[in-house]
Amino acid sequence: MPTSPEPEYQLAAIERLRQAENPFILYVASGAEDDECQRFDVPAFLAQQRADIESIIDLYRLKPDRVSHVFPIVGDAGTGKTHLLGTLRRDLNAARQLFIVADSFPGQQEPTDFFLWQVVGSLLARSGPGAQMLTHLSRRLTSRLLVEAVRRLDPSARLGLIPPQGYWDGLGRRLGLRSVVDAVLRKIDDLLETCDGAKLLDLPGVCHGAGLPLDLACQTIEEHLEKSEALDANGWLRRRLFAGFARLALQGDREDLEDFLTNGFTEAPGHVAGTGSLTKKLLTVLLEAFGAINVPVILAFDQLEDFLRSGSMELEKERKQNFCRGLVALVNGVPGLCILLFAERGLWNEVLGSLDRYLTDRLARPFSLPGQGPRERIDLPDRITRSDLVALIRARVQPTLGDLEGKDPLPDIFPFAETDLDHLVEQTSLRGCLQQLSKRYGERLTPAAPPVIVSPVGGAGPDDAFPGELHERWTQRWYYHRSRALARIRADEISAADIPAVAEAVQVWLDYLTEHSLAGPAQWAKAEVRQHGHELFGYVNLLRFEGPRSAGLGIGAWLAEGKHRPKDLEAKLAFFEIKPAVLRNLVLLRRDGQEAVSGVSKDLFEAAIGKGKDIRVESLSDGDLAVILALPQWLKAIGPDLEPAGLAGREVVNAIVQERTGALLERLQSWRVTPAEAAQ
């Protein structure tokens, strides 16, 4: 087709686009903080599905103890599931619901324990939506507790809340001088009215304004908790937890709450500790706290295929069974939980078909939204509309054009032609559209650009990418996930609550190496995550080299800080006590390395060495920890592209895994050798 000369303003616009990055290269919004992708969001696209999910969340907000339910959000590969999840996390006000996106599913853990640590890990993050939620939760609960504590005081006791301003003020209160007493009671009433309002407060500021000292406010709340909460296990946990929230909200003291949530709750008095699983009870109390301020708890699983797919049919079947049983255990055992499951349509149907009736009935239970009929899932559209496509092009190209003069006459689909769109609307997936747009965009911006698009289907998919290109693209993705993990580490978002998550991440790496025979000379007979003793600290990755039942190498992330550091160490050392022995030697991964072995930890360490235990502390740099945490995320992100890329793609992934984790694997091989063996 002959091309007509392009007007000057169009050439200027093309020149401007040439100077910028291809805006169609990124496909999805991978997280709430992923500004690059969020900038390109088209709100109209998937608006109905987003509205449906928000309706579901609102149902749980209105009735926090509503029956738990799994809500599958299904669509074909590349239809925008991950993008929908990412934009949902961005758009939903972080302080209005606890939105947890699980990046793993428990192997050894009980599902309720797994869920508890997800909640705790999210709340104890130093930044991001979890931190916002902790602030919101602590302020709202503390306001509520303060209001109720003061309202349960009689008027004469209320007079004692605000210290007198000098002798005469105090005497006036004792004698009941109306002017003095009324002024104090009015201040208290104003405080109650402000705290009982719907607005989120600067609570310390409000207390200062009323003249109520913060330590007295904390003390009043603690006395109220002592009087009003029961003496049973839940009552004890509530007293400690709510007092921790009060100290955080009023005095900014976070340590007490962190200690309690990570370890303190296990140090319960006998009458509490003897009543059964404390993790389950702590989860109950946390969910009650969320319910009391109408904050729904949402657990989302993205890329279901990452949890379920495996090279071996047997393993895949086992994973499907375990995952679904875990979900059903959560649904049955934890009330008020909204589980969003983002899955490929084919895979979800396959999973449901392979389950027994008990599991299917619970996972495919119909639900109904206001004004709509019952259904079992939320379906994503299987075709992108022309108007959405135009909006998508505009959203991605316009920011690059910026304030370019004379851009107004440019068509909405610039720099594409109408014929390009005719081919694209036949695409069934958004990702396919973006891949083709990316390719066509490149062609349009090269000086000898062909006038029309010619390859309607699968033009620029991973199938056609050279391994070199794939390697570069996936390496970029790797850097992206590693930098995100590193940012989390440097923002102190990784804490003792992440010990199970780190163990799971190490396991993903070990499993990958096993499945693809990449372990080299270090090949082990069996690798597993082992949990023993302490609910949080008691996690170790166990590599059995001599046989599946032999004692092997334990690798444990020693992450606890402060007074919990020795407890974490003690929990790991307890693995040596298991009979028959499971540990031959233990490697503790620690950010500050050998420096951590001091004080009480040193005594414990030396006592264990004295007993002939082979333990060593290995320094784990932020970069190494980021590699461990990034690997599962990266594998998940490239998952959809991996299958179409075939064998070549798999080789590229293997190569990247070897490049990026090779140094860690070498260290792992050296850990296998005990000092006695090394001496020989």
Added chain:
Amino acid sequence: MTATTADEEAIQLSHPSSLRRLAPEAIVVQSIKRGDRPHVSLGGIHLRARKKYWVRVLPQRDEFEDATHHVGLVVDEHLRSPGHTQESLREDGRKEHVLTLGCAALFRPFPVRTSFSVVLRHTRWGDYNQSIPVVVWPSLWNQLAWAFTCLFVPLWMPRLADVCFYDGHLRPSAVMLDKLRDSQEFLVITAAVTLAGAYLVRLLGWAAHAFIYGD
């Protein structure tokens, strides 16, 4: 890892008792006769013996409809409550419960410490009891009567004896009247002492409550 079955214990959520809106939003005590509010000090609310008061109770707004279905008073000694409750609608449409509280007559000259409890019967949570300490003051007439008995009468007994009798015999009435006329100054002094005594009793009562019960 297994799916939870009916045999296993599922988590049961409840509304934490420390967060329940049990206490009333406001309790206002108001004199029925004069409409004013009694004094409040660190020792409690100061009421007068033989007086009647309204106790206005405003339950908190709750997320649950008809959260409080009954409000009552339980009184300790020296207080009375007829037991019936009136409900009134405030300007903002909220329901307020109005109860009557009466103070019994006090024979003693000093105030007495007691309490009453407002009982809110919550549909979901059961009864909640809020105790309010009060100080019941004897009336001024009571204290005057005590001062009269303890000061005026003892001061006047010898004087009257002197006015009426001489050497064991009754004086003539004209002499008695003369003597009484001569005692006018004494009468004023003893009346003033009696009045001061009554106020002294009151002052002692305040002091006791301010420095003993106030802490």
